[in-house]
Amino acid sequence: MSIIIGFPRIGEHRELKKALESFWSGKSSQNDLQNVAKELRKKHWSYQKNLELVSVNDFSLYDNVLDLAYMLGAIPKRFQQYDGLEQYFGMARGLKDSLACEMTKWFNTNYHYVVPELSRTDSYKINPTKIENEFKEAKALGYQPKINLIGLFTFVALSKIIDDTDFEIIFEKIKNAYFELLDTIKTFDSNLTIQFEEPIFTKGEDKRFYDKIKDIYNQIAAKGFKTIVITYFEHSTEATEILCETNIEGIGLDFIYGEKNLSSLPKIAQSGKTLYAGIIDGRNIWVANLENKLKTLEKFSQYLPKNKIILNTSCSLLHTPFGKDSEIKMDKEILSWLSFAREKITELEILESVFRNGISPSIKEKWEKNISINQNRKVSTKINDKATQERLKQPIKTQRESAFKDRIKLQHKALDYPILPTTTIGSFPQTPELRALRQSFKKGEIDSSVYEKGIEEYIKDCVAFQEEIGLDVLVHGEPERNDMVEYFGEQLKGFVFSQNGWVQSYGSRCVKPPIIFGDVSRPAPMTLKWITYAQSLSSKILKGMLTGPVTILNWSFVRDDLQRSDVCKQIALAIADEINDLQNAGIKIIQVDEAAFKEGYPLRKENIKTYEEWALYCFKASVSVAKATTQIHTHMCYSEFNDIIKTIEDLDADVISIETARSGNELLKIFADVGYSHEVGPGVYDIHSPRIPTKEEIIKQIRLLLEVLPKEQLWINPDCGLKTRKWEEVKPSLKNLVEATKEIRNN
Template sequence: MSKSFVTGFPRIGEQRELKFALESFWAGKTSFGEVEKVATELKKRHWNYQIDAKVDLISVNDFSYYDLMLDNIVTFGAIPPRFAGLSGYDLYFSMARGNANSVAMEMTKWFNTNYHYIVPELSRDVKFNLDSSKIVAEYKEAKEAGVKNAKINLIGPITFLALSKTTDGSNALDHLDALSSEYVKLIAELSKLDNEIIIQIDEPIFVTDRAAELASKIVPIYDTLASVADNVKIIFMTYFEHANEAVAQVVKSKIWAIGLDFVHAACQEEALKLLSNSDKVLFAGLIDGRNVWVSNLDAKAEIVNKIKAFIPDERLYIGTSCSLLHVPYTLKYEENLSIKEWLAFGVEKLTELRLLKKLVNGGDFCEIGSSLIEANRSAIASRKTSELINDINVQNRVKSLTKFDRDTAYEERIKIQKATFNLPELPTTTIGSFPQTPELRQVRNAYKKSLITKESYESEIKKYIDDCIKFQEECGLDVLVHGEPERNDMVEYFGEQLKGYAFSANGWVQSYGSRCVKPPLLFGDVSRPAPMTVDWITYAQSRTSKIMKGMLTGPVTILNWSFVRDDKPRSEIAKELALCIYDEIDDLQKAGIKIIQVDEAAFKEGYPLRKENIPAYEKFAVDCFKLSVCAANASTQIHTHMCYSEFNDIIKTIEAMDADVISIETARSGNELLKIFKSVGYKQEVGPGVYDIHSPRIPTVEEIAAQINALLEVLPKSQLWINPDCGLKTRKWPEVKPSLENMVKAVKIIRMS
C-alpha cells in the first residue's frame, strides 16, 4: 500500500502565535524563554495535526524562529565576520535583522514564492563548523511528543551553496566538498538517534535551469552521504517544477528516494520512466502546497494510477507538492467566507491527503470518510457551474483589447515631466507606506466591525494623513506620500474593492521572520465597480503644495500575491486586473494627481523556474503592466517599485515595461544591482534604496551619504532618485523619522558637493 508524507508544515502558528511572541521579545517586553515556550506548544500541536491525519512520515526540523536557511547558516557555522563575538539568539536575530553595529544579511525570495530567505554570505576563507544541537533537540522533542514516524528535514548542500553569495568574488560552490564533510558529520550524529533515521534533504535548485550545470555533483556527494550509516535513508526532495536532470543522476546513486512535484510539473513521464528501471522510492507531491483550492481527489487518484504503471505501491509515498508553509493554516476560524466549500488550507490538506491515500489504496470508507469524499465531489462540481465565477462584460472587454502602449515615447515624456515638476537633482521620496501603528490598526478594525461610525473612521484616517504630510514637509522630502493608513495590505486593500475576490479572516501566510501576509482569494472574473484610491489621494494632495504620489499595486503583483483561481489562464486574469488599474489611473490623473506609483513588487517572483516557460510569462506580465499605465498622459509620471530581485537576467524586460521611474531594493547589496542598469544603457530614472528598512537600526548621515556616492559611481545625478529600499509599514515611527531625516541630510550634503 502507498504511504503518505508532508513535505513540511507552517510554523508561525494558526493564529500567528510565534509572530506575536517574537515581536514582544524584540520589543523588550518578554524574555526569549517565552518565545521558546510558544515554539514548544506550536511544534507539538503541528505534529498532532499530522498524527491525527495518519501521515506516515512527519517532518522534524521544519520549524524555525526566523528562517530555515538562517538555521542552516548557524548549523554549519557560516557566520559573517561582522557578527563575531555574538552567540545564541543575539547572533541569530542580529544576522536576520541587524543590530546597532552591523547591517542584516541580505534577504531574497525563495525561488518563485513570496517567502523570503536569508542569503548565506561566504568567502574563499570560510570555515564551516557543525552545530547539530537544534536538529538533535527537535528530533528528541518530537519523539517525546509521540511522533513515531519522523523524518528530519534539511536544506541540501548543493542548494545551500548555489543560493549563497560571496563577498570576495569567489565561487560558493568551491566549498562543496568542505560543506559536505560537515553533512557527513551531521548524518553520523543523527544516525545514533534511532534504529532507523529518514532524512529529507531539500535540493530545489534542481528544478531550475541550473540543474544542467549542477547535476554531475549529485552522485559523488550523495553517495558519500548515503554511505555514512546503514540505518539512514535519504530522500532527495525537489518541488516547484520538474527535476529531470536530477532524476537521471539519482537513479545511479545510493539515495533511497526522490521527491517530485506532480502539481506544478504534472507531466513527469520522463522521470517516471527513469525511476521505473531503478529501485528508488518515489515521493509524489500531489496535494497543492501553494494554492488554496480544494483538490479534485478523483483526478488526483487518476494521476496516482498513472504513476503506479511505473512505480509499485511499496515504492510510492503520496503527499504535498511542497511545504505547507505557503498556505494558511486552517479554515476552522472562517465563519463568514462565502466560498469556503471550495477551499482547503493547511490542516484541510492533511484531510485531503488522508482521503487520497484511502482512495488509491482501496478499501471501504467509514461513514465520515464517505461523507467527506462526497463533499469533495460536490465542491468540485459547484465551483465549475457557479454564477459567481463568470462575468460576460469582463470577458468581452478583455477580448476587445488592442492598445498596450502609452501615446508618447519616454524621451518626450521626461522633458514634459521635468518642466512640469521642477524637482531638484536627486529628488527624495519614500516607497509609499508609513508605520502601521497599533492605534491605526485598532481604528480600522473597529470600523470593520461597525464599532465606530464612518465619520469617526475617516476623521482618524485624515488625521494620520495630516501627520504624515506634516512630518514629510518638516523633514524636507521632495515628493510626498499619504502613508496608506486606510490600507491593511497592498494587495488585500485593492482586492476588497474588486468584484471576483473573497477574503479570509485568518488566512495568514509567513513572508519572512514574523512578517505575515493574508493573500486575498481571486475566484472569479475581476472588475472595478468604483474608484479605489481617488478620495484619499486627492484629500492628501489638498493638504500640501508639494507633489503627492498616487499609490497603486500593479496587476502582476496583485496576481502573484493572491491565491488565484486555477481554472483559467493566469495571463487572462492579469489582463482583467490591468484594466482595473487602467481605470484607476485615468481617474487619478483627472483628479489632478501628477505622479502615480504602480508597484510591481512581485514581478520577478512570478517568473517560471525553467527558461522554456519564461517568454510566455514575460509577454503577459509586460503587456499587463503597460496596459495598466497606458491611460497616463505624457505629463503624468509613472513610477514602479520592485522588491528583492536579481535583475541581470530580466533588465531588458524591465526596460520594456516603460515606467518613467523604477525604485529597487539595493541597500543590502551595495550598488551591484545598479551596475546592471548601467550596463544595458537604461534610460529611465532609478531610485535605488539607500537604507534597509527591514532592519530596526537607524542609518547615520555618513552611511547614507557613502551609499549615495557609491550609486553616483554608476549613474549620474540626473538619473537618480533617493529613497528607502521599501515601504515603511512594518517599522516604528522612532526608527522611521530619524532615518528619513538622515537620508534628506545626506542628500543635501551630496547636492552641495
C-alpha cells in the same frame, strides 16, 4: 502511506509572530519565546499523527535557510562577536553596527529566505542543537520523525560568495561541515529518515555542481540514513535521472507544477526507488479534485507497485494558511471550495485510503462530498461576469502616447523637482493605534465619521512631517490600507478574503493573500478619496499609490480554472481605470508597484519568454492610459535584475525604485551596463532592519550610486515601504536621508 513536506510554523493565530515581536521588544524572555515554539511544534505534529512520519526541523524562529547557515557555522564576521539568539536574529534583522544579511525570494514564491554569506577565510563549526532538540521532542511525544534538511546543493547555490573564491573551494568547505552535521544527526537514532530538499534541481542543469550529485548522494546514503531527495515547484528531470543512479531510497517530485516529471517514472521504476508523489497542491488553496488525483495515481501504478508510491504534498504547506476553522464570515459556498494546510492533510488521508483500499464505507461520504464540491464550483454563477469577459475582447491600449525621451522633458517642466529628488516608496508606519482604528471600524464599533477623522489626522501628520524634513515628493502614508494587495482586492469584484488566512512572508512578517475566485472588475474608484485629500494639504506633489496587476496576481491565491495570464489582464484593466481617475483629478505622479514581478518568473528558462510576454502586456495595459505629463513610477523588491533588465526597460516606467541597500551598488551596475535611460531610485537604506542609518552612511551610499549612474538619473529613497517600521526609527532615518542628499547636492 503518506507524508507532507512541511507544515506552517507561524501558528493558527500567529502565535509565533506575537512571541517574536514580544521578545524583540524586550517584553518577554528567551524562555518565553522557546516555550511558545515548543507548544506550536507539539500542536503541529498532532495534525500529522495519521501520516507515516512527522516533519521535524521544518519549524524555524525565522527562516530555514538561516537555520542551516547557523547550524553549519556560516556566520559572517560582523556577527561573530555575538552568540545565541542575538547572533541568529542579528543575521536576519541587523544589529546596531552590523548590517543584516540580504533577503530574497524563495524561488518563485512570496516567502523570503536569508541569504547565507560564504567565504574562503571562514571556518565552519557545526551547531546541531536545534535539530537534536526537536527530534527528541517528537520522539518523546511518540511520533516517528523525518528530519527535513535543505540539501547541500540548494544551500550552496542560493548562498552569496562574498569574496573571489571559486565555487569549487566553497562547495568543498561547506560539504565538509554538512557531512559533519549529518554524522552528528546519525547518532540520534539508528533508524532515521532524512528528507533532503533540493528545489535548485528544478532550475535545470547547473554546470557548477551537476557532476557532483551522484557522488554526494551516494556518500550520504552510505551513512545509513533512509535518504529521500525531494524537489518541488517544477520538474527536475535532469537531476532525477542522476538520482536514479544513486543509492538513495526515494525521490520526491512535484506533479502539480512539474507535469514533465511524469517522464521520469520509467527511470524511477527501473531504479527500484520509492516515488514520493507530490499530488496535493502545497501552494494554492483550492479543494483537490480527488477523483482526478486518483486517476493520476493509477497511471503512476502502471509503472511502480503501489507500495513504492508514497503520497505527498507538492511542496511544504508553509505557503498555505493554517486551517478553515476560523473562517465564519466568508460566503459558505466559496469557503467550501477552499483547502488550507490542515484540510490538505485530510485530503491526503482520504486519497491514500481510496488509492490503497478503494472506497470503503467509512470513507464514502467524504469522497462523495469532495466530488459534489468540485461539481458545484464548476457551474457556480459567482464565478462568471459577462461584462468583464466582453471587455477583454475589445482592443487594449499597451503603449504610452509618446516616447520616454519626450515624456520626461514634459514631466521635468511640469513637476519641477530638483537633482537627486527625495521621496519614499509609499507606506508609513502602521501604528497599533492605526490598526486598532481600522479594526474598530471593520467590527462596527465606530462609525465612518470617526474612522475617517482618524485617517485624516494620520495623513495630516504624515504630510506635515515630510514637509518639515524637506522631502521633495510626498506620499499620504497609506493609513487606510491593511496590505498593499488586500486593500485593492477588497474593492475589486472577483476577490474574497479570509479572516485568518495568514501566510508567513519572512520572520514575523505575515500576509493574508486575497483569494481570486471569479472574474475581476473595478466597481468604483479605490484610492481617489484619500490621495486627493492629501494633495489638498500641500503645494508639493503627492504620489498616487497603486499595486500593479502582476503583483496583485502573484501575491494572491489565484483561481485554477482560468489561465493566470487571463486573470492578470482583468486586473490590469481595473488598474488602468484607477490611473485614469487619478490623473483626471490632478494627481501628477502615480506609482504602480510591481514588487512581485520577478518572483512570478518560471524556474525553467524555456518558460520565461511566455511569462514575460503576458506580464509585460498586463503592466503596460494598466499604465498606458497615463498622459505624457503623468509620471509613472514602479517599484521592485528583492530582485536580481541581470536576467530581466531588458524586460524592465520594456516596462517603460518613467521611474523605477529598487532595493539595493544590502548590496551596495552591485544591483545598479546592470542598469549602467545596458545604458538604461529611465530614472532610477535605488534604496539607500534597508528598511527591513530596525537600525537607524547615519547621515554619513547614506552619503557613502549615494556616492556609490553616483559611481554608476549620473545624478540627473537618480532618485533618493529608502529601499521599500515603511509600514513595518516604528516612527521613532522612521523619523531620524528620513531626516538623515534628506540631509545627506542636500550635502551631496551642495558638494
